[in-house]
Amino acid sequence: MFKCKITKKKIPQIINFGKMPIANGFLNKKDFKKEFFYNMGVSFSKDVSLMQLNNHPKPEMMFNANYPFFTSSSKFMKNHFKNYANWAKRKYVKTDNTKIIEIGSNDGTFLKNFKKKNFQHLGFEPSKNVSEIAKKNGINSITKFFNRTNLITFDKFVNKTDLIFGANVVCHIPDLLEFILTCDLALNENGKIIFEEPYLGSMYKKVSYDQIYDEHIYMFSISSIKKIFNIFDFQLIDVFPQNTHGGSMRYVLGRKKTNVNKKINKWLEIEKKENIDNISGALEFKKNCELSKEKLQYKLNNIKKKGKLICGYGATSKSTTILNYCNIDSKIIDCIFDTTPNKIGKYSPGMHIPIIDYKYFSKRFYKYAFLFAWNHKKEIEEKEVSYLKKGGKWITHL
Numbered sequence: 001m002f003k004c005k006i007t008k009k010k011i012p013q014i015i016n017f018g019k020m021p022i023a024n025g026f027l028n029k030k031d032f033k034k035e036f037f038y039n040m041g042v043s044f045s046k047d048v049s050l051m052q053l054n055n056h057p058k059p060e061m062m063f064n065a066n067y068p069f070f071t072s073s074s075k076f077m078k079n080h081f082k083n084y085a086n087w088a089k090r091k092y093v094k095t096d097n098t099k100i101i102e103i104g105s106n107d108g109t110f111l112k113n114f115k116k117k118n119f120q121h122l123g124f125e126p127s128k129n130v131s132e133i134a135k136k137n138g139i140n141s142i143t144k145f146f147n148r149t150n151l152i153t154f155d156k157f158v159n160k161t162d163l164i165f166g167a168n169v170v171c172h173i174p175d176l177l178e179f180i181l182t183c184d185l186a187l188n189e190n191g192k193i194i195f196e197e198p199y200l201g202s203m204y205k206k207v208s209y210d211q212i213y214d215e216h217i218y219m220f221s222i223s224s225i226k227k228i229f230n231i232f233d234f235q236l237i238d239v240f241p242q243n244t245h246g247g248s249m250r251y252v253l254g255r256k257k258t259n260v261n262k263k264i265n266k267w268l269e270i271e272k273k274e275n276i277d278n279i280s281g282a283l284e285f286k287k288n289c290e291l292s293k294e295k296l297q298y299k300l301n302n303i304k305k306k307g308k309l310i311c312g313y314g315a316t317s318k319s320t321t322i323l324n325y326c327n328i329d330s331k332i333i334d335c336i337f338d339t340t341p342n343k344i345g346k347y348s349p350g351m352h353i354p355i356i357d358y359k360y361f362s363k364r365f366y367k368y369a370f371l372f373a374w375n376h377k378k379e380i381e382e383k384e385v386s387y388l389k390k391g392g393k394w395i396t397h398l
């Protein structure tokens, strides 16, 4: 039994994915022996409809000066954040002097769109390397975690912030209650919290269990967000599905007095019908994960038996879950091609598959390429258009 991080009640473990390294812990050969591992299991709290990781490394082990993920590494995501900003300006910016905060602002890709006279902005970004890049681009990036202690020093933003934004970050915050209390402290009476995160319903549908890794402590649904924020002076007022990261949901929260969009009720009914708000969905998902693992191992072993070579494409944090859960090492996948300078030349966490500059992908032919960055499929297939023509085949676990 484990404790629900919100209600503190005991809840059962649903799936055990086994021993896992740090998902973004790409490493050099000399560091193989001292690599850190933890046991990755998930449980489900029926009270708040929440899927959570049971154990995870401390945030400081993941979000530090070596954080290897840069939002701007995807053209598609850059464009997505531009649209996200324009949408928010149209819908929620009412005053001339709008104060906004972004949490997990990374290299400043989103906040760049608010570097205008009529906005005052702050980005909380604990990972020093990405935060420094944002600063160089003129973003007021604070190299700290978003919590009350760190917020209070910016009195212009205490009780006066209009909008708090986030993307792919709220699910990274172990102490969600502290996160909500910090939002409460920052926001004015009409303030809104707007964030988007991978959606539990999409993960169930696709059996994309690779969304589960150390940084993703929670897999949210509309039901869970509604229930958790209801504990405080907030309520869910609107939702907008997104096609990013394999299926995400954008949530808008306001104070309890704010009008609620009626469409939320329809969504809640769907989540009930599809067992997204209760434990049956989680149990079904467990079975599907086990099946997916068997199928993938069978598929890869068959390719190897035929003497064909397999490479990976996109050394994503998600790939760490697939490789370690399914026990796929460099005897099966020779190498993984990637664009990220911090990953190139290193080895994948746990399974130690070499990471190679994507420039060599078109020069060395692999009959099969495992698309770990499946959520960037369109962008990558466009970039590597000659691969199929040469007879290459993209594969995934999905």
Ligand code: SAH
Residues within 6 Å of the ligand: 059, 063, 064, 067, 069, 070, 071, 077, 103, 104, 105, 106, 124, 125, 126, 127, 130, 144, 145, 146, 166, 167, 168, 169, 172, 173
């Ligand atoms: N929002 C960006 C980055 C997502 S990666 C995007 O969607 O592309 C998650 C980011 O959140 C990392 O840069 C990490 O350093 C940061 N982060 C993690 N925990 C945080 C916290 N408690 N407060 C603020 N930022 C945090």
Ligand code: TMP
Residues within 6 Å of the ligand: 069, 073, 074, 075, 313, 314, 315, 316, 317, 318, 337, 338, 339, 340, 343, 358, 373, 375, 376, 379, 380, 383
């Ligand atoms: P993500 O799934 O967490 O967004 O990580 C994407 C990874 O894929 C990151 O390491 C960069 C890599 N990548 C490529 O190698 N080529 C590409 O065209 C894109 C979009 C990403």
